[in-house]
Amino acid sequence: MAPPRSPFRPSFGTSPPLVSGRDAILAELGDALDAGPGAAGRAALLTGNRGIGKTVVLNEAEALARERGWLVVSETATAGLLDRLTHDGLPELADLMRQAPSSRRRVRGFSLPSGLGGLEFELPAETGPGGLRRQLNALTDVLDEHGTGVLVTLDEVHARDGRADVAQLCAVVQHAFREERPVAFAAAGLPAAVQDLLASDVSTFLRRARRFVLEPLTPVAAEEALRVPILQAGREVAEAEVAAMALATHGYPYLVQVIGDQVWRQDPAAPRITADHVRAGVAAAVREAGFALHEPAINDLSEGDRAFVRAMAEDDTGESSIADVERRMGRDHGYVSRYRARLIVAGLVEPSRRGYLRFTIPYLREFLQSRPDHF
Ligand SMILES: Nc1ncnc2c1ncn2[C@@H]1O[C@H](COP(=O)(O)OP(=O)(O)O)[C@@H](O)[C@H]1O
Ligand SMILES: [Mg+2]
Incomplete structure (x- = not known):
């Protein structure tokens, strides 16, 4: 029998086997969707360093929205953002809403709320901030009647070349908020770069967003993020080994995944993870982080x-x-x-x-x- 595969996900932007330590943030984001227009968390700005887990929180927020029958448009704050939204992002949501109920199943990850499939409606084929606003209005007019809405997520909000578009998107979302439309917005970026962005005149809207500073995981959360996937994937590990791995992660989610992965790979056929596996795995993980995390950052x-x-x-x-x-x-x-x-x-x-x-x-x-x- 082939040895069990590593359950860990040592790369950026991929969701881990267990999202640990983010319950409070996710509960607040979920509550904001339930609470209706005007709830503080309907505009959220997540900050934290490279590898701290911002993209994963955005992904989880998207999952929370979909569970509630919301539509999601997921974007990155690079140049061309506004065009992508008006050409692809929102028209794709409109397509989803037009899908006949019988074909709904094929739409990955989505369960449209009852009555929302098979709708006849046209999205204005327009571009620019005005087009985005009219498209968002057309979508939310319909979604509101069905008790759902649209979540817009924006990753890498610090990217400089996307600034003008971010400002325009924020203005459109702010307008939708003012009209009490069912729109939620969650953005993520590096802390100091976001600070810089907020200090510029980009958007009072972003400045008022609910701020979440993603911190390293607590030792307990890091231990859980290591222990649970190992046990679920069918191997044993003693608490001393879990604690040693967690300590070596410094609570850094990226390192949780790399260390978990490398420790696992020392001898995947062994039923139990040993102290030797941990020692060798941590050393290998720090080397891997050198290539995958440190060197690109320095380059x-x-x-x-x-x-x-x-x-x-x-x-x-x-x-x-x-x-x-x-x-x-x-x-x-x-x-x-x-x-x-x-x-x-x-x-x-x-x-x-x-x-x-x-x-x-x-x-x-x-x-x-x-x-x-x-x-
Ligand atoms: N809460 C978490 N628990 C465990 N692993 C996590 C968690 N959040 C992120 N990770 C892992 O950490 C790595 C970096 O996450 P990512 O969201 O890409 O970071 P960022 O967007 O802040 O650079 C990924 O491998 C991801 O699977
Ligand atoms: Mg990211």
């Missing part, structure tokens, strides 16, 4: 950014003082401050206390230290 950086993170990586403690970075780079305070701000926006570093910075991603320091000449 995105300019020369100046890299010099900055190299200077930070000289410290062996969890944080670096700005003064030390200035000295090591041989640059003045103004120069270093500019790069500090850039790296915060990129989601790579964060202030730990006044005058100090730390890396946001676990093992990034060790990664940089292990490749002194590479970057």
Whole structure:
């Protein structure tokens, strides 16, 4: 018999076998759908670092909406957003609503509320913010009669090239809110970049959205995210091993998946996961994170950014003082401050206390230290 396959999902944007530690957020998002127009959580803005689980929360919110018979349009805040919505996103929802009841089954993941299939109605074939608004109005006029609505999710809301479109989408959604239409909106992005976006004049609407800051998982939640999939996939694991794996994740959801996966793969045929599997698996996972998480993050950086993170990586403690970075780079305070701000926006570093910075991603320091000449 082939050994059981790893249940873990070590890649970005894919839902894990168990979504752990996000119950409170998801309950609030679900309640907002039930509560009706005007409920605070109908506009939600999720922030958190790369790999913390933002896309997964958006996916879960979409599932909650579908369970309630809502329609969902899922987008990324890149250039062309508005065109995609008016050409594809909303027309596809209209197609769904026109589907005859007998063909409903074939629509993946959807159960349209009773009476919503087979509707005869036309969506205005228009583009631009005005077109989006008229399309959304046409859809929600019908959905409202059936007691449901539309959830719009927007990932990577910090992407710079999508800014103008994000502003226009927000204005349309805000207008729908004002008219008490059944529309919900959930967006996600990197914390400092979103801060930057909110400080610009993009949208008072986003500024008023309910903010959820995604934190690393608590030790208990990280343990659950590791233990439950292992047991469900048919292997045994003692609590000491679960605790050791969870500790190595630093509560970082991406690392939960990579560590779980690598520990599993040490000897998938063994009925029980041992301390040796954990040791070797964690080491392999940190190497994998080097390729999949750390290296791409560093490759995105300019020369100046890299010099900055190299200077930070000289410290062996969890944080670096700005003064030390200035000295090591041989640059003045103004120069270093500019790069500090850039790296915060990129989601790579964060202030730990006044005058100090730390890396946001676990093992990034060790990664940089292990490749002194590479970057
Ligand atoms: N609550 C969670 N419990 C367990 N694993 C999670 C959780 N949230 C995310 N993950 C896993 O973490 C990784 C990163 O999640 P993702 O949503 O892509 O992060 P982000 O969008 O913040 O960069 C994925 O492998 C995902 O399966
Ligand atoms: Mg994401």
